Amino acid sequence: MVSIRIPQIQFEGASRRARSVQRILSAAASMFGDQGFEKASMLEVARAAGVSKGLLHYHFRSKEHLLIETQRAIFKQIHHRFDERFRRGDQGMSTALDALDALWEAMVDLKPWAPFMVETMSLATQQNPIREHLENFYSEAEQLLEKSIRQAFAEDLDRLTVQPRRLTKLIRTCFMGLLVELAQAHTAEDLSHIEDAYQDFRKLFADVILTPPSPTEVPS
Amino acid sequence: MVSIRIPQIQFEGASRRARSVQRILSAAASMFGDQGFEKASMLEVARAAGVSKGLLHYHFRSKEHLLIETQRAIFKQIHHRFDERFRRGDQGMSTALDALDALWEAMVDLKPWAPFMVETMSLATQQNPIREHLENFYSEAEQLLEKSIRQAFAEDLDRLTVQPRRLTKLIRTCFMGLLVELAQAHTAEDLSHIEDAYQDFRKLFADVILTPPSPTEVPS
């Protein structure tokens, strides 16, 4: 039997309905991440959530709808964590690098969901009826990222060597890579390597994107 | 019916057996990439390869073995393309950046297999009997990358601001991200954005990793 570690996604409503839905969504993210969408059965998800299989179809039209709603919940969670870290300006969070750190910390916090995210990344590349939905989520996340970047870099716009749009794509790609690595990490050593990688990315951004080499320096 | 575009993986043996195996492997990579490993059926793979279902089980013990062999063939292909680009020193390919370009070009050449690679990345994060095999492939690829990096940077080792081991992880992460983006790209516009992202990565590496900021410059 697979380890059943199910961190809760969220606690918004205290109604019976809301609680059940949350438990199902959390279990779904776990099972879909651990076993893959196709391999994980509705019965297993139900068992992991501690409810009956019928209830899954009562709250969600189909297995695919369950996946979509799970994805939606995870993205909501990411946005929430990101806002929480970044918006609470209690530590002078104002520079672009702080925003980057906020995003990274949100991702590390949500590491348990990384395998599920990678699964959806794979599903988004395949030919299936839910691809459009998944792409929309990623597109929305990218727009949020771009907005945050423009906001975070507001006071440093003139120091930027790369336009915000292009910088968004670059950071998106970085975090895609980091997400995959996070999902594959098993040991604490793996994790520290990934943390190193992030710190290197951070340094690259700090040195080149924000602070272009002094103009007196002549490139080869 | 799904589009059946099946670029050949390889043409090494001209024997009937070899030809059949190649066609099956190519079809498998296509179908597993398009539909996912679980969803794609052996019958569909057989049809796409233009052979009978029985032949699949004649050459491969099981569906999982077919996946492993497909993955092995793709990695072989990547190594081959990389060597082809990098080793043929007909254009003064000698610097580390040229090696990076060679790797990138190999990946772009093999873009049709990107969805399959992403699928295996996802499978590698999940709990299933083939994870170990997939991880081994990725581990071997990383070792090859590190070897190439040490070789490519041989004459610039003293200019490096990051140790080769750590640089390897960083580049691995970059290319993981780029691979995911490649797999999701549909339009030529998408592709050009990804190409931009690579060029930005390249510039970051060129400016910071290889050419540290002049020591007179004082960081904040």
Add this chain to the structure above:
DNA sequence: ATAACTGTACTGGCCGGCCAGTTTTTTGGC
């Protein structure tokens, strides 16, 4: 003569969806 290959038929298991029936919660009249 041997290896490669086809086509069909069969099986054993799994799973998504469905539904008839049960339990819990809410509602509203008193």
Add this chain to the structure above:
DNA sequence: GCCAAAAAACTGGCCGGCCAGTACAGTTAT
């Protein structure tokens, strides 16, 4: 408060279809 009655939430088993794998007798290429 209290108690039906209605509504919502929930259960568990059934069904039809799909699919990996097997078996095998016959066909084609080397």
